[in-house]
Amino acid sequence: MLYAIAIYGEAGVFEALNGARQDEVMGGHRALQTALEARGDYLSVKLMPPSTAVTVDPPGSPGQAPLIVDGPFAETKESFLGFYAADFRDLDEAISFARMISSPVARLEVRPIAWAGGVISSD
Template identity: 45%
Template structure:
């Protein structure tokens, strides 16, 4: 089964950026975590995101034209910061992988993936 580990973080306490103290240590933890996923053969994809201030949201209501809105849709303290898609035998294994994420604070939502496109673009159920 495939699961998405959805990482939420409080942007008022950002991770260190290029040239800032602590960057190398923070990146080392993430690199080690990601390498571990590769070594276990469970990594499918993942990525970190730019801050929510860079987001643009396309919002659609039934019967209406899409509206394009600057900024993120969610109005919460935590914003979507990144994600991993992993292969796990079951929810317990996916939760174990999520607890290993090196986030100093924030949340990780673990959600099963229902379907995704195959090489031709056709949807396929994920089991």
């Protein structure tokens, strides 16, 4: 079954760490990517900072265009930073891989996903 390992954290926290701590956190990501690559196809996405986002709000009434607003406006310090997606045997296996990137600078969510179509390519 396909699972996503979603990563949430506060913008700037990772960047504020000293170099050694950043290397330690990224070491977990490199280990996870190596382990996933050895198993087959996987997807890894790092989102750019929330300040680069725009929000598409629904139209106020039928026939109106959606409202495009600069930046996200969530009432939280924490934001969605990125995710991994891969095929795992079950939830327990997905959690065992998520543990590779567990750190004090981010919170992880492991959730089953259904592929809705499309093709992702780096080309």
